[in-house]
Amino acid sequence: MRNIIWLIALFILLLIQGGILLPLHLAPVNLILIVVALATILSDFKQGLIITILGGLLMDFVSGSPDGLITMSLLIVFLILHLILKEFLSREPNRFILVATVASGTILFYFAFLVVDQLFGIIHLAEKSDVRYLLSVQLPLAVMWNLIFSYPVFQYYFLTQSLASRMPTHEEPIRT
Amino acid sequence: MRFIYTKTFLRIFTIFVLLAFLVVLDAKGYIGLIKDGFFRVYGFGTTKLSSVTTSIKTSFSTLFTIRKLVLENAKLSQEVNQLAFENARLKSSQDENAALRKALNFRQQSTFSLLPVETLILDPTGFSQTIVIDKGNTNNIHLGQPIVAQPGLLVGKVTKVYPHSAEVTLITDPSVVINGEVVESAARGLIKGEHGLGLSLDLVTQNELIKTGDQVITSGLSQDFPRGLLIGSISAIRSSTTDLFQKAFVSPAADLRNARFLFAIQ
Numbered sequence: 001m002r003n004i005i006w007l008i009a010l011f012i013l014l015l016i017q018g019g020i021l022l023p024l025h026l027a028p029v030n031l032i033l034i035v036v037a038l039a040t041i042l043s044d045f046k047q048g049l050i051i052t053i054l055g056g057l058l059m060d061f062v063s064g065s066p067d068g069l070i071t072m073s074l075l076i077v078f079l080i081l082h083l084i085l086k087e088f089l090s091r092e093p094n095r096f097i098l099v100a101t102v103a104s105g106t107i108l109f110y111f112a113f114l115v116v117d118q119l120f121g122i123i124h125l126a127e128k129s130d131v132r133y134l135l136s137v138q139l140p141l142a143v144m145w146n147l148i149f150s151y152p153v154f155q156y157y158f159l160t161q162s163l164a165s166r167m168p169t170h171e172e173p174i175r176t
Numbered sequence: 177m178r179f180i181y182t183k184t185f186l187r188i189f190t191i192f193v194l195l196a197f198l199v200v201l202d203a204k205g206y207i208g209l210i211k212d213g214f215f216r217v218y219g220f221g222t223t224k225l226s227s228v229t230t231s232i233k234t235s236f237s238t239l240f241t242i243r244k245l246v247l248e249n250a251k252l253s254q255e256v257n258q259l260a261f262e263n264a265r266l267k268s269s270q271d272e273n274a275a276l277r278k279a280l281n282f283r284q285q286s287t288f289s290l291l292p293v294e295t296l297i298l299d300p301t302g303f304s305q306t307i308v309i310d311k312g313n314t315n316n317i318h319l320g321q322p323i324v325a326q327p328g329l330l331v332g333k334v335t336k337v338y339p340h341s342a343e344v345t346l347i348t349d350p351s352v353v354i355n356g357e358v359v360e361s362a363a364r365g366l367i368k369g370e371h372g373l374g375l376s377l378d379l380v381t382q383n384e385l386i387k388t389g390d391q392v393i394t395s396g397l398s399q400d401f402p403r404g405l406l407i408g409s410i411s412a413i414r415s416s417t418t419d420l421f422q423k424a425f426v427s428p429a430a431d432l433r434n435a436r437f438l439f440a441i442q
Contacts, residue, residue: 064305127304
């Protein structure tokens with residue numbers, strides 16, 4: 001049930017991105033990427049993994065790139081951020097960590113996407129993207145807009161999480 | 177090294193394998209029906225939301241531009257008069273042309289057979305310049321089919337076909353290369369997308385004359401696009417006389433990011 005709540009929440013974010021931000025020419029913003037970056041800090045590993053996969057698949061379906069590439073890239077971002085934040089840094093999250101996570105998550109996402117895209121491009125399963133354009137034009141804009149939108153998405157994340165936490169889980173109760 | 181023997185590693189590895197499998201399935205077109213359903217739901221939502229957003233945006237922009245409206249109105253009235261005159265002149269030339277063709281027993285220029293399509297989704301990720309249209313295999317849409325906005329403004333070409341929808345790569349995507357021809361001078365060159373920022377006209381020989389404002393159409397050389405579809409007009413020349421070829425920026429004639437009702441050339 002919690003996963004369904006997250007699926008709906010991510011779908012609403014994608015609707016906002018495509019229906020409101022795109023007509024306002026704010027195309028480089030990526031709300032789902034912000035959620036994934038926040039999930040590395042604010043969720044446990046399993047929940048974060050589910051959010052990443054659900055968000056990635058939704059984005060894959062609406063993007064023109066082959067399905068699976070964006071999910072793979074998001075997964076790489078999630079795993080790297082999780083490794084750095086939970087294994088090496090392991091500190092209480094603060095504003096600075098949140099902002100740094102969103103910014104570094106965006107940069108990592110672009111690099112991960114380019115690597116995955118080039119790999120699948122070799123076997124002709126993907127169109128090779130223009131590296132120079134993506135890194136010099138798209139990436140700085142994406143970092144800027146993602147940082148601007150990180151606060152509203154952060155609030156949205158908490159709202160969804162509090163809603164999801166009220167839902168029953170199918171986990172077995174711990175027997176004492 | 178111990179990490180690779182853990183359950184978490186196995187789980188992550190399985191996910192990556194499944195995703196790679198998904199890439200292959202998508203390339204082979206096996207998940208078309210699932211995507212069709214998703215496009216309908218998502219397309220419905222974004223269409224409603226974007227129409228509300230656009231109307232709010234328009235009302236706000238009207239407030240800011242109300243002063244300019246009087247001047248713009250006068251300018252447009254003048255343009256309408258000029259265009260009406262040109263239209264009349266062209267109509268008479270067309271009649272004359274038709275009569276002459278008939279007299280010379282020339283084949284009448286074929287008009288395009290158009291299938292109306294509607295845009296469901298614009299790619300919001302920015303990684304590619306694509307749109308999804310509401311017609312697919314079942315409506316005789318096929319790969320490489322040109323998509324135009326009325327009355328013949330080139331928008332893009334079909335790059336993926338599903339049973340009830342299709343993906344169209346816009347001409348502003350760098351993967352789309354078109355053989356173009358400048359109407360005024362008959363200079364030929366290659367048109368390539370510049371990631372939604374516009375188009376570039378390249379490989380025009382130095383002995384051809386091109387200038388700002390010239391219109392560019394499809395030359396029909398590559399067979400991908402029929403001849404005579406309007407691509408756009410030259411907005412700036414970006415090469416010097418010392419360059420081997422002339423280069424120019426071309427502004428697309430069709431409003432690609434707000435294109436909703438389009439046509440597939442059959």
